[in-house]
Amino acid sequence: MKPCKKNLSIVLAALLALGAGPSITGSPLFRVSRISVEGLRLLETEEIMALSGIAPGANLYEVDLKDAAARIEAHPIVRGARIVRTPPDGVLIAVVERTPLALINLETLCGIDEEGVLIPFHPTFVDLPVITGVTLKVYTLGRPVSEEGLSRCLALLKDARRFAPDLWNQTSEVRPGPDRLILNLVGDGLEVWMKAEDVPAQAEKLRALEAAAKWPTLPSYVDLRFSGQVVVGPPKPRPEDEKAKENLKKKKPLMSEQ
Incomplete structure (x- = not known):
C-alpha cells in the first residue's frame, strides 16, 4: 500500500475509535x-x-x-x-x-485438482490428462470426492507434475487397475504400468528406456513398478495383422471333394 493511503487508513481507524463512525459512514x-x-x-x-x-x-x-x-x-x-x-x-x-490437475469424465467432463475437488470444465483444460475407469455415484462441483482408484490416480499425477513434468505432459490418459495404474502416452500411445509411489524413479526409468529403445514394433506395455528393472511386454499387434486375421475368419472353408 502507498504511504499516503496507509496514513489515510490509520487516520480513519483513529477517527472511528474516537466515535466519528456516524459521520464517516454517512459521508459521501x-x-x-x-x-x-x-x-x-x-x-x-x-x-x-x-x-x-x-x-x-x-x-x-x-x-x-x-x-x-x-x-x-x-x-x-x-x-x-x-x-x-x-x-x-x-x-x-x-x-x-483452484488449479486443475486432470480431467475426469463423469456425466460431463470436469476438472479435478490435487485435493480431489471437482471444477467446472474450462476450455484451457483441454491438454490435461484424462482420468478414466472411475465411477462416482454422488458428487458436487466445488467439493472434494473420494474413491480409492481415483485417489491413486491423483497421487501419481500430483507427483508427476511436481517431480517429473515431462511424464505429466506426456500422459493423455490414466486409469486405475487392481494392482497398477495404467497410463497411455501421447504420440505413439505407449501403455505404461506404474504404481502411485516412487513416481520420480519410475519416470527416470521411462526416460532411459525411451532414449535407448529402438523397437520396430511398439510393445503392448511397459511395466515400471519393480525396483531396478523394467518389464517390456510382447510386441503390440499391428493394425494390418489384426485386419488379416479378421479376413481369414470371414473366409468360408473350402468344400472337400466328393
Whole structure:
C-alpha cells in the first residue's frame, strides 16, 4: 500500500475509535467507486464483482467484507478470497483459483485438482490428462470426492507434475487397475504400468528406456513398478495383422471333394 493511503487508513481507524463512525459512514466521500480484482486466470472480473455483492455507491465502511468473500468462495473454481478496503473509495478483491490437475469424465467432463475437488470444465483444460475407469455415484462441483482408484490416480499425477513434468505432459490418459495404474502416452500411445509411489524413479526409468529403445514394433506395455528393472511386454499387434486375421475368419472353408 502507498504511504499516503496507509496514513489515510490509520487516520480513519483513529477517527472511528474516537466515535466519528456516524459521520464517516454517512459521508459521501466514502462511497465505493473502484472495485479491483486480482489473481484471475479462469474467471472474469465482472463475475467476481457480481458474486461479491458490493455495489458501486455503497458506503465503504458499511460493506461486510467477510460475507462478500464467502459469496465469492462459494464458486467451485475459487479456493479462497480476501477483500480489503482501499480508502477513500476503493475495494480490492484478491482471489486464489483452484488449479486443475486432470480431467475426469463423469456425466460431463470436469476438472479435478490435487485435493480431489471437482471444477467446472474450462476450455484451457483441454491438454490435461484424462482420468478414466472411475465411477462416482454422488458428487458436487466445488467439493472434494473420494474413491480409492481415483485417489491413486491423483497421487501419481500430483507427483508427476511436481517431480517429473515431462511424464505429466506426456500422459493423455490414466486409469486405475487392481494392482497398477495404467497410463497411455501421447504420440505413439505407449501403455505404461506404474504404481502411485516412487513416481520420480519410475519416470527416470521411462526416460532411459525411451532414449535407448529402438523397437520396430511398439510393445503392448511397459511395466515400471519393480525396483531396478523394467518389464517390456510382447510386441503390440499391428493394425494390418489384426485386419488379416479378421479376413481369414470371414473366409468360408473350402468344400472337400466328393
